Structure formats: structure tokens, C-alpha cells
Amino acid sequence: MKPSFAVLSEREVWEIHCASLDVLENVGIAVHQERAREILLGAGAVRGEGTRVRLPARLVKGALDRCAPVVLLYGREGRPPMRVGGNRVYFGTCGYPSNVVDWRTGEIRPPRLSDLEETARLTDVLDNIDFIMPPLSPDDVPVELVDRYQWMAALLNTRKHVLNQCYGEEGFRDLVAIASEIAGGLEALQREPFISLLISTTSPLTLRVDASEVIIGGAELGLPLFIFAGPMAGATAPCSLAASLTLANAEVLAGIVLAKVVNESVPVIYASWARTLDMKYGNVTLGAPEFAMLRTAATQMARFYGLPCGGGGLLTDAKVPDAQAGYEKLGTALLPALAGMNMICGAAAYGAEVVLSLEGYAIDDEVAGWVKRVLAGFAVDEERLALSLIAAQGPGGQFIKEEHTLRFFRQEMWVPLLSDREGTTGWLARGAQDIRARARRQIEKKLQQYRPLELPAGTRERVQAIIDRRLVRQQ
Amino acid sequence: MWNEIAEAVILGDSDRASRLIQQALASGAPPEEILEKGLIAGMNVVGQRFRDYEMFLPEVIQSAQAMQAGLNVLKPALAGANAPTRGKVVIGTVQGDIHDIGKNLVCVFLEGAGFEVIDLGVDVPPERFVEAVKRESPRIVALSSLLTSTMPAMRRTIQALSEAGFRDRVRVLVGGAPVTQAYADAIGADGYAPDAASGAAKAVQLASSL
Numbered sequence: 001m002k003p004s005f006a007v008l009s010e011r012e013v014w015e016i017h018c019a020s021l022d023v024l025e026n027v028g029i030a031v032h033q034e035r036a037r038e039i040l041l042g043a044g045a046v047r048g049e050g051t052r053v054r055l056p057a058r059l060v061k062g063a064l065d066r067c068a069p070v071v072l073l074y075g076r077e078g079r080p081p082m083r084v085g086g087n088r089v090y091f092g093t094c095g096y097p098s099n100v101v102d103w104r105t106g107e108i109r110p111p112r113l114s115d116l117e118e119t120a121r122l123t124d125v126l127d128n129i130d131f132i133m134p135p136l137s138p139d140d141v142p143v144e145l146v147d148r149y150q151w152m153a154a155l156l157n158t159r160k161h162v163l164n165q166c167y168g169e170e171g172f173r174d175l176v177a178i179a180s181e182i183a184g185g186l187e188a189l190q191r192e193p194f195i196s197l198l199i200s201t202t203s204p205l206t207l208r209v210d211a212s213e214v215i216i217g218g219a220e221l222g223l224p225l226f227i228f229a230g231p232m233a234g235a236t237a238p239c240s241l242a243a244s245l246t247l248a249n250a251e252v253l254a255g256i257v258l259a260k261v262v263n264e265s266v267p268v269i270y271a272s273w274a275r276t277l278d279m280k281y282g283n284v285t286l287g288a289p290e291f292a293m294l295r296t297a298a299t300q301m302a303r304f305y306g307l308p309c310g311g312g313g314l315l316t317d318a319k320v321p322d323a324q325a326g327y328e329k330l331g332t333a334l335l336p337a338l339a340g341m342n343m344i345c346g347a348a349a350y351g352a353e354v355v356l357s358l359e360g361y362a363i364d365d366e367v368a369g370w371v372k373r374v375l376a377g378f379a380v381d382e383e384r385l386a387l388s389l390i391a392a393q394g395p396g397g398q399f400i401k402e403e404h405t406l407r408f409f410r411q412e413m414w415v416p417l418l419s420d421r422e423g424t425t426g427w428l429a430r431g432a433q434d435i436r437a438r439a440r441r442q443i444e445k446k447l448q449q450y451r452p453l454e455l456p457a458g459t460r461e462r463v464q465a466i467i468d469r470r471l472v473r474q475q
Numbered sequence: 476m477w478n479e480i481a482e483a484v485i486l487g488d489s490d491r492a493s494r495l496i497q498q499a500l501a502s503g504a505p506p507e508e509i510l511e512k513g514l515i516a517g518m519n520v521v522g523q524r525f526r527d528y529e530m531f532l533p534e535v536i537q538s539a540q541a542m543q544a545g546l547n548v549l550k551p552a553l554a555g556a557n558a559p560t561r562g563k564v565v566i567g568t569v570q571g572d573i574h575d576i577g578k579n580l581v582c583v584f585l586e587g588a589g590f591e592v593i594d595l596g597v598d599v600p601p602e603r604f605v606e607a608v609k610r611e612s613p614r615i616v617a618l619s620s621l622l623t624s625t626m627p628a629m630r631r632t633i634q635a636l637s638e639a640g641f642r643d644r645v646r647v648l649v650g651g652a653p654v655t656q657a658y659a660d661a662i663g664a665d666g667y668a669p670d671a672a673s674g675a676a677k678a679v680q681l682a683s684s685l
Contacts, residue, residue: 098623098653110623143624234533235576279531282580282671354652 002087002377005338007296013304016242016297020250021057028054029205029254036212036258043261060253063260069306071224071267073131073161074192077454081192082130082161084269084342085308089375091333091368092131093123093361094312094345094353095150095165095198100136101320101350101357103440108319108355111136113149115356118447119348120157122361125446128368129347131161133198135356147171148178148467155182155195156460159453163226163345165198168210170470172197172217177466182459186221196224196269201251203231207258215255219262226343227255228311230273232284233294237274241290245297248274256307269343272298272311286315286352287328295336303340310343311336312353314364319351321360321436329367337371344368362439362446366418373414384408418442476504477512480545484517485524487537489544496548506552510589514545518587525672532580539587546589561588561682563613565645567595567604569628574621577651577671581617584675590615590682601628601635608641614682617674618664620651629654630662646681650674 008016028048031037037053046054070085082090100111116136123132134150141149147167154162155178166172175195176186183189197218202208207215218225229251231237233244252270259266274294278285285291295313302309313336316328333344346353347368348361378384389404390397399405418438420427427433476499483492492514499509521538524530530538564585568578575597582592593611595603604616616636618629629649636642646665649658659667666681668674 137623139623143627146624232576239533277532277576279533280525280528282532282577 007293019246023250024055028052031207033209033212063257066264071308074194076159089337090130093135093347096137097356099355103358110139112140113138116153120154121450124158126365128365133163163196169213199227201229203236219259219266224267226269228271232277234277270302270307270309287317292332292335296339299339299341313344314346359439362442480513481517484541489541492541492545493548539583561590563591564615565593565607565613566617567599568597568619570600572625573597578619580671581674584671588675601632605639617648623653
């Protein structure tokens with residue numbers, strides 16, 4: 001068997017589902033954009049007070065019926081696509097820390113565009129990192145165009161799939177222009193979308209104008225939508241995890257309904273950042289045991305609906321890669337992974353997504369490898385029971401020289417890149433380095449393996465020109 | 476009697492705090508003493524327990540509400556007695572920013588510290604801060620921002636207060652995740668605090684410097 005984990009019984013999944021439909025039908029969701037409201041009302045939603053729209057159960061069910069259980073997220077230059085769905089687990093980064101730990105100096109400082117470009121290059125070469133959500137908001141570009149620079153930095157520096165936000169309608173139009181330029185036309189982009197759109201609801205129970213703009217725009221073009229809700233239990237949701245989960249579920253379903261009414265074949269991914277508020281500091285916590293349980297529960301909901309899913313995981317509240325980071329990151333990655341969360345977003349992020357550390361990137365690549373090994377489980381069959389070998393060696397036997405060992409050790413035993421398993425004497429003799437020092441060496445090595453993308457001459461300039469045109473218009 | 480009022484505040488029991496203060500006033504206790512030895516003494520214990528991880532935000536909010544309920548009963552008597560109060564704070568999340576959890580917590584702590592809080596909400600343009608200062612004559616203007624992209628609106632708000640000629644009448648306090656003391660200094664704020672509880676302490680200090 002393959003290991004698995006759950007926090008909700010089937011009965012409880014059903015209860016959360018019913019409660020969510022109850023909320024959507026009888027409380028409704030505030031939809032701030034008039035066009036989105038009209039689209040929903042035209043599809044059978046019921047007008048509520050003000051901007052509120054109530055979604056009857058049949059409308060929600062109709063949308064869910066039109067969802068595919070697997071969504072293909074493409075990379076470029078011959079990378080096989082991520083087949084998001086089933087029990088597959090992929091790891092990536094998450095957005096949008098406003099601090100970076102300079103791995104060369106150890107200094108914590110505001111991020112620059114060059115940091116983001118370096119992160120994208122590192123994403124390209126790390127084996128266990130499958131996609132990138134541009135994990136920084138650089139402070140050396142105009143603030144209202146940060147999303148465009150994030151897209152540009154990622155798309156020009158990594159072959160892996162890029163998941164990112166758009167600043168509303170205009171941001172979305174610019175992205176389509178940039179990505180089409182890189183793909184060699186809009187049709188090529190639509191055929192193998194190497195981008196997907198991150199869309200956030202606003203808890204509790206609100207779809208802002210910009211969210212509706214990107215859902216509608218993305219759905220019209222058939223680009224994959226990664227729709228998430230991130231209510232904070234105790235602040236923007238009741239403090240009970242069941243209620244928080246219900247709100248998050250209802251909000252994501254509302255987003256999916258809008259997308260599917262616009263275009264029933266648009267690929268959607270069910271995502272969740274439902275989390276809790278720390279009652280001492282009033283900050284969100286992303287390393288808490290509740291975070292891992294909420295991710296697991298949201299994954300169970302997505303699977304109940306037959307949807308591919310993702311969300312925050314591999315996360316921590318610790319500011320640096322220390323012991324707290326180690327246990328929080330493993331816990332928030334392993335448990336949702338065991339539940340089958342397909343896209344785990346959090347690599348290299350620290351301090352509840354406020355700090356990015358590239359040395360953490362190498363460490364998280366290692367954690368992802370650890371988790372993937374557990375997910376693979378181990379086989380129990382005749383060859384692996386190895387009874388004839390046990391009999392042949394008998395009491396006092398040795399196995400290191402055996403053919404059986406040579407044949408199976410790479411499958412049975414995960415080989416770490418960074419973890420310290422050396423004898424104490426050797427470790428001391430080699431300068432008693434901790435994982436951060438080893439991670440820095442690993443980053444240097446990995447960055448040397450990087451080779452630039454094969455882009456037609458002038459691509460970079462044409463992409464920059466798209467951004468510059470917007471800048472001119474804004475001025 | 477003071478202990479009982481303080482205890483009602485600590486337990487966050489608004490009804491009991493109001494009732495005890497009515498009784499205290501009826502028995503002729505001086506309102507300033509009810510404020511100092513009852514309500515504020517209670518909130519001081521709450522503040523200490525919060526710092527010691529013995530009480531948490533929902534409990535502190537409950538206590539602040541009990542303090543406010545008591546203060547409402549006390550106010551008419553205090554006004555008559557011409558007692559010194561901490562004064563008003565005009566607070567809001569600056570233009571372009573819709574985050575209010577942190578700002579709301581600051582409001583709780585400010586009320587707990589005895590300020591009258593005028594909360595302008597979120598996405599507040601500079602001119603609305605100016606209007607509120609004109610209307611309310613606060614001692615403190617408190618600005619909140621969660622996004623690096625909206626921090627410049629803090630600077631613009633302070634400039635607007637200067638241009639309207641109100642800058643010298645108020646103390647400006649800034650806070651929010653990306654804000655630092657260095658940034659506060661750079662934009663000409665009077666104070667910065669890293670969290671809600673120290674924000675209230677800073678406000679007390681700034682108000683008394685006016």
C-alpha cells in the first residue's frame with residue numbers, strides 16, 4: 001500500500017460539503033464586479049442584497065460536473081507537463097515575500113529584480129521543485145507593475161511552469177501579451193499553457209473586482225486557473241477549523257462556478273490557504289499544526305469533488321532555516337502530501353511567507369525529496385522479501401556485497417543531497433558545518449549547472465517593451 | 476470596590492463593570508479614582524498578562540470592551556469633574572490598502588489604554604485624515620499599511636496634514652508589517668511601533684508629549 005493521511009471522515013467531508021452549499025445558497029457571496037454578477041445571475045444565481053449573489057446547489061453541482069480531474073500544466077523546451085491530479089505531488093514556491101536573505105552575505109534586505117531572476121534560475125535546476133510562483137515582490141520596479149516583472153523574470157529564466165497573480169484586467173492583458181510573445185502566439189500558448197493564473201477570493205465570502213476580471217479573462221482564453229481561499233480562522237473566519245474550512249470551500253466553489261459559466265472547459269485547480277490567526281501576535285501562522293490539518297482537509301474536499309488541488313505547504317513561521325523551520329516545513333508538507341495535495345507551494349519561504357531564503361531553497365528541495373520517498377512507500381513481494389537470500393546468509397550473514405543489495409538499494413533507500421549522515425569525527429574534521437553552509441555550497445553548484453533558455457533573439461526586449469508601454473500609458 | 480471593578484475588566488464582563496461603576500458613583504466615589512484604580516488598573520493587569528502569555532487577543536478584546544462599557548457609564552461624571560483623559564486618536568489604513576486586522580487590534584489596545592478611537596476604516600485617502608483631524612481635534616493620528624506598495628501613502632498623508640497646517644497639533648504614529656523605525660523617520664512620523672500592544676504604549680507616550 002501507499003501511505004496516506006486524512007483528518008476528516010467521509011461523513012465529515014459530506015457535512016462540510018453540505019454546509020458550504022448552504023452558505024452559498026442562503027448567505028451568498030459578495031461579487032464586486034457587475035459583469036461577474038450579471039454572468040452568474042444569467043446562469044441561474046439569485047440576486048441578493050447589494051452586490052450579494054446566492055448560488056443554488058444545482059449551479060454549483062453543474063460547475064463541478066464540468067471539471068476535469070487532471071489538469072496539465074506545461075513547462076517549456078521539452079519538459080514533460082505536470083499532470084496535476086490523482087495522487088501526484090508537485091512542489092513549488094509561493095508568493096510574495098518582501099524580504100530576501102542574501103545567501104552570499106547573510107543580510108536580510110528588500111528584494112531586487114535580480115534576486116527574482118536568480119530564484120527563477122535556481123528553480124530551473126532543482127530536481128524536486130516542479131513549478132514557480134515568483135516568490136518575491138522586487139522593490140526596484142514600479143509597484144503597480146510588480147506582477148508584470150514577476151512574470152517576466154520567471155518566464156525568461158526558467159523552463160518550469162509559472163503560476164502567478166495578475167493585477168486585474170490590465171495586468172492580465174499584459175501577461176497574455178508577454179506569454180504569447182514567448183510562446184510564439186496566443187494559440188501556441190493556449191495549446192500548451194506554461195502559465196496558470198493565481199486567483200484569491202477575499203474572505204469572508206467576497207470576490208473582488210480584480211479576482212473576477214482575472215477569472216473571466218482566463219476562462220475566456222482557457223488558461224488554467226488556480227483558485228484559492230485563505231480565510232484566517234479567528235479573524236476573517238470563525239475560529240473553529242470546521243467553519244473556516246467551510247468558508248474557504250464555499251469561496252473556492254463560487255470562483256469555480258464563475259469560471260465554468262464563462263467557459264465550461266477551462267481547467268481549474270482547487271486551492272487553499274485557509275489558516276489561523278496567532279492569538280498572541282495577531283499574525284497569521286503558516287507553520288501551525290492547524291495549517292497542516294486545514295491543508296489535509298481541503299485536499300479531502302477537492303478529492304471529494306474530483307478536482308486537482310493545491311495550496312500552501314512546506315511553510316514555516318521561523319525567519320531563518322532553523323530547527324523550527326525544519327519541523328514546521330516537514331509537517332506542513334508531509335501531511336498534505338500524504339492526503340494527496342497535488343501542488344505544494346512554499347519552497348524557500350520563511351517567516352510566514354514574508355522572507356525568502358535561497359539557501360532554504362536547497363533545503364526544501366531536500367525536504368521535498370524526503371516527502372516523495374515516503375509517498376512512494378515500499379513494496380512487499382517475493383523479490384523484496386528475499387527469503388532465499390536470508391536463508392542463504394543465515395544467522396551472522398552479511399548483505400553489503402550481495403547482488404540483491406546492488407540491485408535494490410537505490411530504489412529502497414532515498415539518497416539525500418544535503419542531509420548530514422556523516423560520522424561525528426569526520427564531520428568535526430570537516431569544519432562541523434550545519435545544513436545552511438552545505439545549502440550555500442549546493443546553491444553555488446546548482447547555479448553553475450544552469451543554462452539560459454533558448455529564446456529567439458530580441459524576446460527579452462519585446463517583453464520589456466510590453467511593460468514599458470503600460471508604464472507610459474500610466475504616466 | 477476598586478478591585479472588583481478591575482476584576483470585571485480583567486474577566487471582560489461588561490455588564491458587571493458597568494453595574495459596579497454605577498454603584499460606585501451612587502455611593503459618591505470620585506470618578507477619577509474609579510477610572511484610575513478600577514478601569515485602568517484592570518487594563519494594566521490585562522496588559523501584563525498579555526505580555527506574559529497568560530491572556531490572548533480574544534480575551535484582551537473582551538477586557539477592552541468591558542473597559543469601554545465602564546468608561547461610557549463614567550464619562551458624564553468625568554466630564555463634570557473635568558478629569559484629564561488621554562484624548563482622541565484618529566486611525567486608519569492608508570489609501571490603496573484594505574488590510575485591517577492589525578489596525579483593528581491597535582484600536583483595541585488604544586481603547587484599552589483609555590483613548591477615544593475614531594476609526595476611519597481602510598483605504599483612507601489623505602484628505603479624509605485631514606478632515607477627521609479638523610473635525611475631531613485628536614492628539615494622535617495613527618496610520619497603518621500592510622503592503623510595501625502602499626507605504627508611500629503614509630508619506631502623502633503626513634504631507635497632507637502639513638499642507639493643511641495641522642502637523643504641529645497632532646502626533647503621527649505609523650505601523651504595519653513592512654514599516655520600520657527608519658521608514659517612520661524618513662517620512663517624518665513621530666513614532667513607530669512593531670505591534671499593537673506597543674503601539675498603544677507609544678501613543679500614550681506621544682500624547683503626553685503634546
